[in-house]
Amino acid sequence: MEQFNSQSVKVKESTKLSKGFTLVELMVTVAVAGILTMIALPSLNDFLVRMRVDNEVIEIQRLLLTARNAAINSGQNAQLCPLAADDTCQITTNWTGRIGVIGADGLIKQKAAINAGDQLEFAFTNITYNAAGQLTNNNFGIFSYCPKGYSDYSRGVEVTLSGRSSLSADNNGDGTDQDRAGTKVSC
DSSP: OHHHHHHHHHHHHHHHHTOSOOHHHHHHHHHHHHHHHHHHHHHHHHHHHHHHHHHHHHHHHHHHHHHHHHHHHHSSOEEEEEBOTTSSBOOOSOOSSOEEEEETTEEEEEEOOOOTTOEEEOSSSOEEEOTTSSBSSOOOEEEEEEOTTOGGGOEEEEEOTTSOEEEOBOSSSSSSOBOTTSOBOOO
């Protein structure tokens, strides 16, 4: 009976010693985690760039809708333009800074400047809507947003003469966005 008790004590002692990880197990775990991280990081970066571009073009489209609705609701012209320091329209085609909607009573809504290095292009200095929601200055075209180093992720917001706006889309399945005429969005 003594022999049986001493064996059970040895078994209990050996199970106490085997709790935890060995150095080899820990190194393998760290190596696997490193490999998975190396695989996931490029995809995560692409995802973040796409999300940033989507957020920017959607915000531009919201500003266009706000300007159009402000003109219709007030019965007076409203415009979307690059903003000067005093929250008035700045006469420039540089759309990379703050952008705002200016109505009869002043600034209605604004958007912060885009990320440094990214480009936002539009051929005109402003877009002006009349009380019918149409463009008064024939400044129709496309806002092109191009993230730095990721030209394939460029997107746009197209504004028609009737004042309506639409987002660009990948219409032909090539992985890049085109405007309604089928032209690739670029800066």
